[in-house]
Every structure is written in C-alpha cells, then in structure tokens.
Amino acid sequence: MSEVESFFKSAFSVDNVIFGFDEGDLKVLLIQRGAAPYKGKWALPGDLVYPNEDLDTAAARVLEQLTGLRNVYLEQVKTFGAVDRHPLGRVITIAYYSLIKISDYAVTPASFAQSAKWHSVSKVSELAFDHNEILDSCLKRLKRKVRMSPVGFELLPPKFTLTELQHLYESVLNPVNGLDKRNFRKKILSMNLLVELTESQAGVAHRPAKLYQFDQDKYEEFVAEGFSFDI
Amino acid sequence: MSEVESFFKSAFSVDNVIFGFDEGDLKVLLIQRGAAPYKGKWALPGDLVYPNEDLDTAAARVLEQLTGLRNVYLEQVKTFGAVDRHPLGRVITIAYYSLIKISDYAVTPASFAQSAKWHSVSKVSELAFDHNEILDSCLKRLKRKVRMSPVGFELLPPKFTLTELQHLYESVLNPVNGLDKRNFRKKILSMNLLVELTESQAGVAHRPAKLYQFDQDKYEEFVAEGFSFDI
DNA sequence: TCAAAAGTGTTCTTATTACACCCATGG
C-alpha cells in the first residue's frame, strides 16, 4: 500500500451527545448497539459523515433520524482521534452536543433507534468506544456554556416555573450546596429575559407556582452577543 | 465506486495557528505556499495526519518542524469540514493554536518552512483555503482563554516588565480604551503569580522598569484549575 | 390542620471602576 493510499484508509464520523432535562435531572439519549464492535453496549448516537455532507449537517441528520427534531441547538465540541479509538480502523470522530426539549420528543423514527433510551447523566456507566470521554467533554462544555449564555432554556418546555429553571441549573452545574433560591430568582428576573404568564400550576398539593416563558427576542439577542450569565 | 470506498476517499489534516508576541503586537506564523493549490498564498502551517499518529501529536509535529520547539502550549479548537473547503478532495482539518515565545524561536528547520514569516494578527490579509476563518476561530478562543487562565505568559520571555504584560493583554483583547495601568497591576500582583526580580531594565531613556518572572508552581496550579482571571 | 413547595428583602462583604501626580533614567 502506498503512502498516499494509506492516508485515505481512514474515515470520520460525528457523535452526538443529546441532552434533555426531565424529572429534575439532566439526561442523555443513548442507543444500544445492535452490531459489533461493542454489540449490546450503550453508545452515543453517531454515523460516518457522507462524502458530500458538511459536518454540522451530519450531526443534525443523526439527531433528526433519532428524534425527528430539526432546528435544534447544536454545537461542535471536540474531535477525538486517538489511533486506536476504533477497533476496525482509523476513524476519528467529531463530537457535538445538542439540547432538546424532552416534551417535543415523541417517537424514535430511525431504524437504528429501536433501543434509544434516556439515561441520567450522573448514572451513565461504561459506554462503547471512547464515548465516556466524549460525554465528559460535552458535559464540561455545557457547564461552561450555561454560564455564558442562557441556552439552558433550550432544555425546558415552553412554560416553566422558576423552581424548574433552578433545578435545571443545579443539575447541570452541580453546585455543592445547591443554588440560593432568592439570589437565583433575583438574578434571573433582573435580566428581563422572562415573561410572567397569568397562568399558574394547577393540581399540586402546595402553593401553585407562577409559569413563565422566555422572551424570544431578548433571548436571541443574548445568544448572539454571548454575554455573561454568571449564576 | 462503492459507497464504502467513497467514505474512504477522504483525509484529515491539522492546521496550527502559532501565536507569538513581539514589539507590543500579537503575531501569527504563516508560510507561503510553494505548490498548488493556492501557490504563493500565505497559509497556516499544517499537514495531513499520519495513519498512526494521534491528532495532538500531528499538531505538535507541525509546530516542531517549523520552529524546532517542543513542549509548547497547544490546544485543539475546532474542526473545519465544509465539503468544498479543499479543491482537491474531501479534506477536513482539525485546527489547533499554540503559544510560543518568539525569544525561543531561532531558525526554521523544516524544508517547507523556507518562507515562514511572522505577521501581525491585525494585518493578516487573504489566506489560502478557509484559513482566515480558522484564524478567527483560534483568535476568539485565545481571547477567551486568556481571561480564564494565565496562559498569556506562554507568549512572554522569561523576564518581563508589567507594561509588557499589559501590552500583551491589550493586543490580545483589544479593549476600546486600553486597560487601566493601576487596576491592571493591582489585579495581577494580587494573584501572587509573579516574582519580582532584583534586576531592572537597563539602557532605556526613562525610569527603568522592574523585571518579573512568573512563579512556575502557582502558574501550573492555575492552569490546572482553570480559574477565572478576569482582566 | 398539616405537609409541601412558593414566594419575598435586607445586610454584609467583596470586586470593579475611575482617576492624577511624582519618579528615575538617558540624551
């Protein structure tokens, strides 16, 4: 095999860490592998990048095949390319994470998604390939991102309570003693990013919480400017 | 050509944005291309990744071939993979940046480095491929990094004055009105990261500045913990 | 009437900003 040929005995894939938030807990969508290598193991959804496909497009495709969702928050994180990371050859992978609203996620259209399942990020055990390392990188990136920009809202349903929002931040950031309720509310509300609805929670065995939406225009302004959101 | 074959008609490279600091100005090391495509254009140094080479190793190799330097600060930034980014085929590239001390940089050992030259980052014009975009991403990343961690020191000679350090921060961050001298010094010195030497500048037509080194142990502690260095 | 979570302000401490003059040297 010539040297030039050997350069081309390689391929690249994308892997997508799909985050969701449910039951007060940060979740990640994993699939159970149906074929070797790592048959039966849980893994991140991913695929080889098609020859005529941009990287971001490939990541969005993997996401859509699995969840049916488009136009979702998606960010490239890091490329993993250890020589021996894939047992069948030289395959480097470009890792992405996405943030989806579990409330929008209905069924799993893709054939390879038969065994897709949400896992609590804090309870993920050994994954196929170097996927634990990839998950760690993406989680670390999400932690930083969530402090710099209000992307946390991408994970919440359209209407939410301040306590739900606080739990989201706590489950992502994992601060040792939780976040202070009064300081959290003061800070969030001072940003003028939330719109208080006239509705409240109903059917709860305690004082019902007010529901909020976020202000789409303000939100996009913040995302564009990438301002500091130090919680 | 079968589909599987077509997946393997692709390759990946690394490109390295090598930053230096000299004459109060942030610089980037570019090479002039000697062959098509983009013959004669300035470009980032880079190379295809060898089949048995990790990505970080490839980036370090490119750096060493060009500058003779090892053990240099090197960070992966982003992977660029637009379908048409390379005129000769599907080549994605993993972008890195490195920080070197221009005082350590002597000659250019590699053959392809005949035409390597430092360019002021603020004056870089049109580069080959998508290299302007890559440079922008790396510069943006450096701006953020320099606020989170004291990596700026990687760019300075072993002994430096506080004014040189301030100019470095100014040339990276480009704040509209410069940085306040007193506040900058107060902040830097309060970190206990610097060791004041007994030496001073000599031969300058004004009051000579004290020279400082940084405290290696404290520095490594900070780099490891990635603390906040808000200038 | 009880349990459970929602909601609400003030004080203290710390970090950030703004700002102007004298000093040491070489030419």
Next chain:
DNA sequence: CCATGGGTGTAATAAGAACACTTTTGA
C-alpha cells in the same frame, strides 16, 4: 533640563453571598 515611560493609592459603585419567615394549595 527635558522627554519618556515607570510607578503608586483612595474613594465610589456595583455585584455577590448569606440568611428566615409567611403564603397558598390539596389531602
């Protein structure tokens, strides 16, 4: 003796952290 950049402190403001009780609802 002059031009040049080096070096220094204080006051005002803003941001963050700590902290405890009352309210509303369903069971």
